[in-house]
Amino acid sequence: MSLHHLDVRNLLCPMPVIRTQNQVADLAPGDELEVLCTDPGALTDIPAWCRIEGHEVVQSGERNGEFFVRLKVAQSSVFY
Amino acid sequence: MRHVNATLFAVLVNKDWRHIMEKTPKLRKAVALISGGLDSMLAARVVKDQGVHVEGLNFFTGFCVEGHTHAIRNRKGGKRNNALWVAEQLGIRLHIIDVIEEYKDVVINPRHGYGANLNPCLDCKSFMVGKAREWMEHNGFDFIVTGEVVGQRPMSQRRDTFPVIARESGANDRLLRPLCAKLQPPTLPERKGWVDREGLYRFSGRSRKPQIRLAETLKIDEFSQPAGGCCFLTDASYTAKMKDMWQARGERSYDLDDIMLLKVGRHLRPVAHFKMIIARDEGETNYLLGYRNRFHHLVMTSHGGPLTLLEGQLSDDDLSLAAKIAARFGQGRDAAEVSFLAVTPDGPEKRLSVAPLKPNQISDTWYL
Numbered sequence: 001m002s003l004h005h006l007d008v009r010n011l012l013c014p015m016p017v018i019r020t021q022n023q024v025a026d027l028a029p030g031d032e033l034e035v036l037c038t039d040p041g042a043l044t045d046i047p048a049w050c051r052i053e054g055h056e057v058v059q060s061g062e063r064n065g066e067f068f069v070r071l072k073v074a075q076s077s078v079f080y
Numbered sequence: 081m082r083h084v085n086a087t088l089f090a091v092l093v094n095k096d097w098r099h100i101m102e103k104t105p106k107l108r109k110a111v112a113l114i115s116g117g118l119d120s121m122l123a124a125r126v127v128k129d130q131g132v133h134v135e136g137l138n139f140f141t142g143f144c145v146e147g148h149t150h151a152i153r154n155r156k157g158g159k160r161n162n163a164l165w166v167a168e169q170l171g172i173r174l175h176i177i178d179v180i181e182e183y184k185d186v187v188i189n190p191r192h193g194y195g196a197n198l199n200p201c202l203d204c205k206s207f208m209v210g211k212a213r214e215w216m217e218h219n220g221f222d223f224i225v226t227g228e229v230v231g232q233r234p235m236s237q238r239r240d241t242f243p244v245i246a247r248e249s250g251a252n253d254r255l256l257r258p259l260c261a262k263l264q265p266p267t268l269p270e271r272k273g274w275v276d277r278e279g280l281y282r283f284s285g286r287s288r289k290p291q292i293r294l295a296e297t298l299k300i301d302e303f304s305q306p307a308g309g310c311c312f313l314t315d316a317s318y319t320a321k322m323k324d325m326w327q328a329r330g331e332r333s334y335d336l337d338d339i340m341l342l343k344v345g346r347h348l349r350p351v352a353h354f355k356m357i358i359a360r361d362e363g364e365t366n367y368l369l370g371y372r373n374r375f376h377h378l379v380m381t382s383h384g385g386p387l388t389l390l391e392g393q394l395s396d397d398d399l400s401l402a403a404k405i406a407a408r409f410g411q412g413r414d415a416a417e418v419s420f421l422a423v424t425p426d427g428p429e430k431r432l433s434v435a436p437l438k439p440n441q442i443s444d445t446w447y448l
Contacts, residue, residue: 010370012340014140014161018178038370041161048164052174 001030009066013041017049020071024055027073032058034070043067108274109133110256111216112225113208114174116162118291118303119227119259124170125298126258127225130275134225136174137212138163141183141204142339143312162304169300179211180336187313188332192244197319199311201233202241209249216254223254223269230260231285239263259283259291312343321347321448328355328392337371341389344368347448348405354392355448356402358409361386373425378406382419382433385410400434405446407436 006023008016016037023033035046046069047057054074061068112124114136128134167174186207190200205228212224230239242264246255253268261270261280270277283290295303312318321342326332328349345357345364359365365387368377376390388406390399399422407418419433 010367014138014144014163014176015178017161017164018140018176021176038366045161045164048161048168049174049176052164052168052172 001032002028004031004033006033006035008042009036009038011037012039013045016042017045020046020069021049024053024071024073029073029075031073032070033073034068037067037069040067042069046071107131107133108223108269109135109221110223110225110269111212111219111221112136112172113212113227114138114163114166115227116164116166116304117227118288118295118300119229119232121166121170121227121300121303122291122294122298123225123227123258124166124172125300126280126294127256127275128170128172129298130279132275134170134172135221136163136167136170136172137215138174138176139179139183139208139211140176141311142180142336143183143187145312165304169302175215177211177215179207182211183207184334187334195233196314197316198322199313202244204311206245206248209245209251209255213249213251213254216251222274223256223267224251225256225258227259228257229283229285229291230257230263259294312339318342324349324355324448328352337374341371345386345389346409348442348446349448350401350405350443350446351398354390354394354398354402356405357389357391358406359386359388372423376422376424378403379421379423380406380410380412380418381421381431382417383410383412383415385412385418399430400432403432403434404437405442407434408439408442410436412436 004023004027006019008019011019016035016039020033020035027033035042043060047060050057050071056072056074058070058072060070110127110132112120112127112134114120114124115138124134124136163176164174186200186203187198190203192200192202195201209224209226216224228242230242242257246252249255256267256269256275257264258280260283261267261277262282263284266277269275281290281294325334325338325342341357344367345359347355347357349355357368359368368387368389371389376394378388378390380386385406386409388402390402394402403420403422406420407413410418412418413436416435417433418436419431422430422432
């Protein structure tokens with residue numbers, strides 16, 4: 001397991017979800033990704049995308065006026 | 081003899097295997113365009129209920145309404161993305177794809193012209209179905225599903241333009257429109273029996289009642305109904321700002337930051353060669369701060385007030401005029417003097433104090 005970071009500050013939804021989706025595609029099951037963003041909508045959208053794909057949201061919230069979502073990549077796709 | 085029997089056995093097994101494979105229907109896969117509205121939700125659901133594996137596609141052009149300004153202006157916001165919400169309700173995957181770069185040609189050079197304002201409806205639909213076709217072919221899917229209803233939109237959803245979309249996208253008869261399929265010639269998925277045509281619909285026209293009734297039948301009691309579409313290019317105020325930007329530049333071009341900034345703040349052009357973007361609240365000021373390294377800007381120092389970005393080449397007189405206008409939108413609007421820090425992207429700063437303009441000195445023609 002390794003921790004990765006994604007900076008999508010100043011991007012508006014759905015760009016944070018798109019960048020998250022694209023980065024997760026290159027990660028291994030069990031890897032964690034922390035997404036840093038300024039659009040509060042990402043706190044709704046990224047967890048919604050995670051629920052669909054079966055990834056776990058480990059933690060999310062506000063930090064120093066910015067937002068973060070930390071997710072753990074699913075062991076296997078919920079669809080296959 | 082033992083060898084012959086073994087061969088016969090192998091052939092028999094092989095035959096049985098083939099027989100079973102021929103009798104077992106292959107799981108068919110459809111990719112559905114999901115906008116987040118009711119029609120595409122119903123279309124995907126109808127096909128999924130027929131046992132087809134459905135996955136959703138949502139294209140981000142940069143002009144999608146989906147709550148951008150809401151997110152900027154209300155930091156407590158958390159407005160949901162409807163396409164994601166629909167996918168979750170349907171239990172299907174959703175692939176959101178950034179098509180900002182490729183979409184520029186659709187906006188700038190639409191072959192079929194514009195509908196309302198700068199909306200390239202027909203080219204847009206052909207582009208999106210075309211992207212879905214590429215995705216379908218790349219991912220081994222069988223057909224494409226859209227929520228189009230014949231007669232619902234004046235340009236892109238007409239009986240005579242449906243074949244244009246199918247042809248120009250390259251989807252041809254792999255494009256299924258479940259909500260009005262019975263008013264169209266049978267498509268490949270229907271002819272092959274991948275879907276049952278009898279389970280599809282014959283909706284037409286602008287009335288939403290058939291869709292609402294179908295939603296009730298399918299026990300879908302919550303859905304989004306974007307009025308007038310979900311694209312900023314249909315918005316008169318937005319497109320006026322876009323045309324102004326093209327005119328000021330002398331060319332029809334844009335990048336993502338341009339089209340995002342057109343959604344934020346008050347836009348005023350008091351003189352042909354410069355434009356002001358004045359934040360309307362704290363959320364917009366915070367958002368515009370992200371652009372302070374790219375633009376000249378004014379920071380109000382003597383009173384509470386919005387951040388103002390300045391676009392163009394400004395003389396000292398221009399800067400003074402911009403400050404007088406910006407002062408009108410801060411808490412010092414009735415003060416004798418308001419002070420600013422004028423900052424350039426490469427660093428140098430200048431302090432200036434001005435008297436705010438009176439309301440009747442701000443011309444309506446300056447507003448974009």
